[in-house]
Amino acid sequence: xxxxxxxxxxxxxxxxxxxxxxxxxxxxxxxxxxxxxxxxxxxxxxxxxxxxxxxxxxxxxxxxxxxxxxxxxxxxxxxxxxxxxxxxxxxxxxxxxxxxxxxxxxxxxxxxxxxxxxxxxxxxxxxxxxxxxxxxxxxxxxxxxxxxxxxxxxxxxxxxxxxxxxxxxxxxxxxxxxxxxxxxxxxxxxxxxxxxxxxxxxxxxxxxxxxxxxxxxxxxxxxxxxxxxxxxxxxxxxxxxxxxxxxxxxxxxxxxxxxxxxxxxxxxxxxxxxxxxxxxxxxxxxxxxxxxxxxxxxxxxxxxxxxxxxxxxxxxxxxxxxxxxxxxxxxxxxxxxxxxxxxxxxxxxxxxxxxxxxxxxxxxxxxxxxxxxxxxxxxxxxxxxxxxxxxxxxxx
Numbered sequence: 001x002x003x004x005x006x007x008x009x010x011x012x013x014x015x016x017x018x019x020x021x022x023x024x025x026x027x028x029x030x031x032x033x034x035x036x037x038x039x040x041x042x043x044x045x046x047x048x049x050x051x052x053x054x055x056x057x058x059x060x061x062x063x064x065x066x067x068x069x070x071x072x073x074x075x076x077x078x079x080x081x082x083x084x085x086x087x088x089x090x091x092x093x094x095x096x097x098x099x100x101x102x103x104x105x106x107x108x109x110x111x112x113x114x115x116x117x118x119x120x121x122x123x124x125x126x127x128x129x130x131x132x133x134x135x136x137x138x139x140x141x142x143x144x145x146x147x148x149x150x151x152x153x154x155x156x157x158x159x160x161x162x163x164x165x166x167x168x169x170x171x172x173x174x175x176x177x178x179x180x181x182x183x184x185x186x187x188x189x190x191x192x193x194x195x196x197x198x199x200x201x202x203x204x205x206x207x208x209x210x211x212x213x214x215x216x217x218x219x220x221x222x223x224x225x226x227x228x229x230x231x232x233x234x235x236x237x238x239x240x241x242x243x244x245x246x247x248x249x250x251x252x253x254x255x256x257x258x259x260x261x262x263x264x265x266x267x268x269x270x271x272x273x274x275x276x277x278x279x280x281x282x283x284x285x286x287x288x289x290x291x292x293x294x295x296x297x298x299x300x301x302x303x304x305x306x307x308x309x310x311x312x313x314x315x316x317x318x319x320x321x322x323x324x325x326x327x328x329x330x331x332x333x334x335x336x337x338x339x340x341x342x343x344x345x346x347x348x349x350x351x352x353x354x355x356x357x358x359x360x361x362x363x364x365x366x367x368x369x370x371x372x373x374x375x376x377x378x379x380x381x382x383x384x385x386x387x388x389x390x391x392x393x394x395x396x
Contacts, residue, residue: 011132043117071141167293210250211351317358361388
């Protein structure tokens with residue numbers, strides 16, 4: 001944990017969009033002071049009222065005195081999906097019980113725990129918690145952030161953020177290159193934009209206009225190099241680096257998933273009990289992050305990469321859509337967009353004025369900027385190139 005004076009009794013904030021460096025560092029430091037990581041035998045787990053029961057813990061010292069961290073911890077984010085996997089119980093059934101009969105949920109989970117423990121008493125799990133009072137959930141002692149394997153490798157958001165920033169500095173990039181920082185219960189996202197590394201994309205942006213400002217892509221067909229870094233400390237995917245081409249007239253991000261770099265969070269087996277991640281363990285993880293940042297900046301923040309990517313995009317962006325509403329409907333079906341997302345894409349497509357497969361690319365990217373859910377916004381943005389490819393195939 002971090003300095004004692006930051007350990008208030010209240011549960012710290014957990015998310016935010018459009019944060020600056022000082023804001024995200026402060027938020028993650030607050031979280032760090034409330035984290036508890038436990039490796040526990042599966043048989044020691046239990047649920048009450050749909051919450052995970054924690055007992056036998058020593059009190060934590062806060063600025064207001066001692067705080068009893070034992071009690072009930074509310075599952076959030078992807079925890080129920082992890083519980084579903086661990087105990088081989090259908091997620092839909094789990095959701096139904098949580099919504100309609102929490103006592104039956106407790107009974108099911110506690111009986112399954114006994115069954116699994118009897119078959120595999122050696123099975124252990126890493127439980128990641130945030131302790132603290134929440135006025136919206138009186139009686140709870142905090143939240144369960146994750147139920148993970150005991151081979152989970154540490155890539156905490158604060159350490160990862162600082163390592164990424166250090167790696168960017170080593171590549172000659174400063175705070176001014178950070179386009180945005182977003183945080184959810186599941187992932188941290190940091191986007192970088194390097195306008196000094198740019199290329200012309202006249203065919204890609206011909207006839208396009210920003211749905212936000214009305215600026216013309218024909219008048220300003222310039223795109224910039226960029227990278228998106230993302231990390232999860234709760235099992236929602238690997239440390240991920242994706243190159244992004246940023247369109248100047250509208251800040252649309254064209255994510256190149258095919259070139260992404262990933263580091264899966266898999267480490268050595270953890271010992272039972274509270275996990276106090278050693279300086280050596282943290283530094284090893286941070287060193288690897290810095291090395292990956294170096295590799296990414298050398299590979300993706302170059303004029304050659306941007307120009308080559310633009311040429312690849314332009315090869316599939318010029319297919320005319322004679323019936324764009326039908327094409328977008330089929331694209332939405334194949335990429336599993338909701339009806340509201342489909343309507344949003346069509347609206348942005350019409351405003352963009354580019355009646356081609358490339359117009360679908362831009363529409364998905366601009367629509368992503370209006371989505372308030374942090375994870376969905378980034379996930380949606382990552383589908384823009386796929387949407388263009390599907391549209392080009394359908395309309396060809």
